[in-house]
Amino acid sequence: MLDVRGLRKVYEGSGRRTEAVRDLTFTVAAGELVCLVGPSGCGKTTLLKCVGGLLEPTAGEVFLAGRKVDGPPPGMAFVFQEYGRSLFPWMRVGQNVELPLKQKDLSRSRRRELVADALASVGLADAAGAYPWQLSGGMQQRVAIARALAYEPEVLLMDEPFAAVDAQTRADLEDLVRRLWRERGITVLFVTHDIDEAVYLGERVIVLSASPTVVREQLKVDLPDERDQLTTRVAPRFAELRTHVYEQIQAAKRGAGPVRKDTPPPR
Numbered sequence: 001m002l003d004v005r006g007l008r009k010v011y012e013g014s015g016r017r018t019e020a021v022r023d024l025t026f027t028v029a030a031g032e033l034v035c036l037v038g039p040s041g042c043g044k045t046t047l048l049k050c051v052g053g054l055l056e057p058t059a060g061e062v063f064l065a066g067r068k069v070d071g072p073p074p075g076m077a078f079v080f081q082e083y084g085r086s087l088f089p090w091m092r093v094g095q096n097v098e099l100p101l102k103q104k105d106l107s108r109s110r111r112r113e114l115v116a117d118a119l120a121s122v123g124l125a126d127a128a129g130a131y132p133w134q135l136s137g138g139m140q141q142r143v144a145i146a147r148a149l150a151y152e153p154e155v156l157l158m159d160e161p162f163a164a165v166d167a168q169t170r171a172d173l174e175d176l177v178r179r180l181w182r183e184r185g186i187t188v189l190f191v192t193h194d195i196d197e198a199v200y201l202g203e204r205v206i207v208l209s210a211s212p213t214v215v216r217e218q219l220k221v222d223l224p225d226e227r228d229q230l231t232t233r234v235a236p237r238f239a240e241l242r243t244h245v246y247e248q249i250q251a252a253k254r255g256a257g258p259v260r261k262d263t264p265p266p267r
């Protein structure tokens, strides 16, 4: 579904030159939930923006279902890192969720239906008439998720969507993402700097190096499909996987060369 080949991004301007992403190659299969994890500032947002066609790569290409991405493609939706800046404060929740649908050729009643359905999916059926600033942070982030869902994307890109909410809300939202992913069969690329979150959510974890970024390792998460916050997080296998990813990230921060292993760590 997603094919990222030799992606490189160098920012230039104002006398500064930053090589954020050096050389990234990976694929995501249709219907897969893949987590990208890497140290802070390693270029995760840059990578997602290139994948979503919001930034032009310096080199390399991204393909969505075989078509080259050279602008925001119709089948993709984005949930940004800062929910506070991603909703329009002068529009009600329902209008925020409906906005991207206006680009699609849909009847008004179908739009209404999609908005109501998406808000119900994230447990906010009653909030359509509220303004975003009347809601808590966690609720605002659920609105952003509903907006992405209503659009019925093939691919959902999520950039540290829960970094700014409290731990309890975060756990609920993680379960929400897994439930929606399983129900709707969408392809999800989820970026986080949180190792436990990556292992808890993903079917596969791609570990990135420090900037300039390359893929350090790809890891299959061989935990059962049924996950829950209590039992999964105390499972011995969960501990093994998170320890392994943690060691990889520490090594990445020290600048050790990448090891490309595409197999799970030994049991």
Ligand SMILES: Nc1ncnc2c1ncn2[C@@H]1O[C@H](COP(=O)(O)OP(=O)(O)OP(=O)(O)O)[C@@H](O)[C@H]1O
Pocket: 011, 012, 018, 019, 020, 039, 040, 041, 042, 043, 044, 045, 046, 047, 081, 160, 193, 211
């Ligand atoms: N618009 C920009 N212009 C110039 N440099 C940029 C720009 N955006 C990001 N950078 C630089 O690119 C590098 C990667 O930034 P990016 O935001 O992609 O990292 P990140 O992994 O998402 O960070 P965080 O974990 O803090 O979200 C950083 O060195 C940053 O300073």
Ligand SMILES: [Mg+2]
Pocket: 044, 045, 046, 081, 159, 160
């Ligand atoms: Mg970022």
